[in-house]
Amino acid sequence: MTQTGPIVHPTLHAERPVEPLLKVSGLSVAYGRIRAVDGVDLAVEPGRIVSLVGSNGAGKTTTLMALSGLLPLAAGKVEFAGEDITGLAPELRVGRGIAHVPERRRVFAGMSVRENLVLGAYSRGDAIEIAGDIERLTALFPILGKRMHQAAGTLSGGEQQMLAIARGLMSRPQLLIMDEPTMGLAPQMIDLILDTVLEIRKLGTTVLLVEQNAVEAIRLSDHVYIMRLGRIVHEDGGANIDPERVKAFYMGVDA
């Protein structure tokens, strides 16, 4: 895999310590007696792209679900924009500026594409600007524009993924959490999504990204966390991580 194309390498303000937008300390989550996530610490600084990589079953999705309040914490603390949001209901976190594009898309299957987008802005008070935002997003994902009145459940897998991302962006989040946004996408579409991630950051949105596609993720991230068996096993600036080493981390015991 060669690095072609215009990747802005983003270690510009890496040295200056900034107050993190999202700060997670000692996060643990259990399914019954099994601890799927065990004492995870994360810090996501504003305006950055931070990714969380790791093999199947490492606990990435579980971590994200806990961050958006969908799973109860066994231990730990989540702070967002300087406030403790540990016990906050998931729907209120959207209002604070966190949007989560979940694994496997979860679009509202029986509702039209347009309705899905409008619902993405549910937490916003400004009804007037919604139409404008939808227009901007359809410029980004032209296929969605063509499918505006089709039921979301009948879209192809890739189209649904685009819709899920667009729906997440409709809340104009400060932090966009994306769980495997490139899953099931065609190569061209993956490029588009990854470019979009950079685009989103340029507009001032911070991104927390989970990707299986570690090489690509590392390439565009400012900071990378590597997760295995529920723990963070390594972290570093995106530029400092050699994708080949990530593979070594994956292999560990039990892959």
Place this chain on the structure above:
Amino acid sequence: MTALLEARQVVVRFGGLEAVGGLDMAVARGAIHGLIGPNGAGKTTVLNVLTGFIRPTAGRLVFDGEEIGGLNVNGFARRGLARTFQNIRLFGAMTVLESVLVGAHQRFSSSAPALIFGGRAARAAERAMIARAHELLTFVGLGREVVDRVATTLSYGHQRRVEIARALMSSPKLLLLDEPLAGMNALEKQEIADLVRQVRAQGIAVLLIEHDMQIVRSLCDHLTVLEYGKRLADGAPEKVLSDPAVQAAYLGRTR
């Protein structure tokens, strides 16, 4: 040699939308046949047609010399077409062993009284199939420790393997896989690819939908490229992938 599966002039319309428009396609015996194309091109729709899930609006299907267009879904399975799903569909609440045994359904024939009164033949069939299930689970790389776990609580990659074992349990002539590698890391993709090669080595043909071009290039004997429901290219992988039309429609800069 005649093709194993032939689709002639298949058309699928959803209301006004023509998802597949007059497709001709032939899968050779013992081949790994890749079906690729942009998101929304109609690949899953084609796979659904080939497994009886969707009745095509027009067109014919010939499998192993027999017209199969009029059969219902279980009829397709009984003729030797087994599939996996783009979104994994394992039976919740069933253990791995039980789920895999469902794949062998058509190979049981004991009557209700024989089952109730414990006929010897019924017991022998059950034993034989359980032994075969264990073989296949080992074949797909799952250990004894997962055999009695509820299949849906396994990690994503393991669930994929269970799905493949379940499909193989019916001793199919053609295995149809819809994006079996989505959501896996490079290492796991390689493992599944090896598995698919071994399936071919047993004389089972494979139809594979996949977006990872590295894998497709190394794995497939033949490729069909779809775009907007029409065949854009068809032939040997190297030839097809170097076709400028395919590159423009499908391949991104990084692949």
Place this chain on the structure above:
Amino acid sequence: MDYFGQLLANGLVLGAIYALTAVAFTLVYGVVRLVNFAFGELFMLGAFLTTSLMLPEVRLLGTVVPMPGFPLPIAALGAIVVTGIIGVVVDRIAYRPLRNAPRLAPLITSIAVSVVLQSLAQTIWGAEELRFPQFYLATLEPVVLFDSIYLSVMDLVVMATAIVAMLGLSLFIARSSLGRAMRASAEDQTAAMLVGIPVNRVVAAAFAIGSGFAALAGLLYAQTYGFAHSSMGFLPGLKALTAAVLGGIGSVPGAALGGLILGLVEALGAGYLPNGTAWKDAISFVLLVGLLYLRPQGLLGRPELNSAGRGSLLGGASSAGVGWLQAVFARFDALLTRGAAAGTPAAFGLLAVAVVVGLMVPSDYWLRILTMVVIYGMLASGLNVIVGFAGLLDLGFVAFWAVGSYLTSILFVLVLKDGYGIAPQEVWWLLYLNLPLAGLLAAGFAVLLGTPTLKLRGDYLAIMTLGFGEIVRVVAINWMDLTNGPMGIRGIPAPNLFGISLGSPRAQFFFALALAVVVVFAVARLVRSYVGRAWVAIREDEEAAEAMGVPTARYKLYAYAASGFVGGFVGVFYAHSQQYISPLNFSLFENILLLMLVVLGGLGTFIGPFVGALIWIAFLQLALDLPFVQAYPETRFALLGVVLIVLMVFRPQGLAASARVGLTMPGARAKEAA
């Protein structure tokens, strides 16, 4: 014309009332995919509250209480608001803790809520009707249309209210942000939360609005027919549910249309068909069954709603409850898991316990109760095949049971004794012939009734089978020559073996136990084979099962047949053990009771149905001894309802759910491990 016009007017009024209630069902179903049976009772509360608020004084709990005597509009508004609040409270207590529970758990609590509300109403307002007071509008001259149709002013008010309310609601759902949020919550609650929808509040709003509609319908009903009564909500509730399904559940215009059609068909049918009033209740169900056969999603419903519904029928433990309670359950679960893993030895152990209990219990009274436990346990096991294993929510199971009971009773009493004067003792062996015969007959009947349901899934299937059950019951009541009608059949002989009567309670208990062994053994053998695996696969994902080569339609019919066989088989013994049967024994309530036993005990387990039966019947008896219940007998069912809700909230997966059954043939794996 005169007559027709009048029937038409009656039909329109009734239709408007059904439509309003149907909207309540549809609205809540549309948001949480729950058939909230309690709407019938909220309908009744609306009627009582309005009536009470309009009267100068009412007798409550036996004492006369002065009331404000409001005019109708104010009283109605008050009743709607109060009922809306009750609806929200009910949701909070009985449904919200079960949002992630198996799908049948909230269905069962909704039935429990019905029972609680109904017996509370009976406790508060008494068992008599409360007359709806006279008021100004009702005294106005009727309006005459086309010289022949007399419509009272209130009839017009009823229709106008219904139209305005439904138009308003339709617009609200389609256009408003809250309406959109309701639909989104229905699709995927997790995704709804992720876009910032406060799902719990949205659901509460749906309950509030739905309950308000039910109350409105109830008060209009009370006004039209002139009374309020604690059991008035049951039948209209059922009809409204039928109307909602007829129109396509989840669709508000569909509910309106369904209600209207049902009201008209009933009014006209009752007026024109010979003996129309007697068959009135069957008409709506025939209509329902016929329509669902032709159009599985209902008139205006979306086809994709005809699906198994979100969430599994099984699984999904509750996290409710304090630590020590969870610990107790964990201990209990471990025991069950071990027992289920042991399989046959555990079954023999349980049988030994049952035999010892049967020998030791001294009182006939308790032996009779234990016999009932075994009978209900067996029937529930039969239902468990179709609901628990194959995942088809069958609410018409009682029909199979009735087939068995009637077959043997008709043969023994109406044909042999009354027809040919043959004493039952002379043909004692016929009972043993009837057991398998009735099983086969009921199995055939089950296949017959099952065939038209094959295209249906989830709740639609439930409603269609409910329709079948009701049709069978109405037929049993009205087909006097065959069944003796509502008088039932008396003098069914007790079981007898070689001339020795097995009529004593102890003998009956052991007879029942022997049958239970047969039933459980046969069911277990089928389930622990490729047949059972095919059933469970259908339950979990019908399409995937089909793709694996399972002919799902055929296996669904097998499940119906197996379940029907058990129903007919046990029905024979039931008749001989009770010695008297009537259509009342085979009501919808009995079916729901059986379903409750299965869910309470644990769907898809062998022991669950018996655990459910034991707990339920024991509670039923123990509650009789409470001093409070002796003072207020009506509260007995309220108390049981509360117990049921508590059990469901803490154990939504059923008490014995951990006794999960393996789906491979016992013994077939023992060798493989070695």
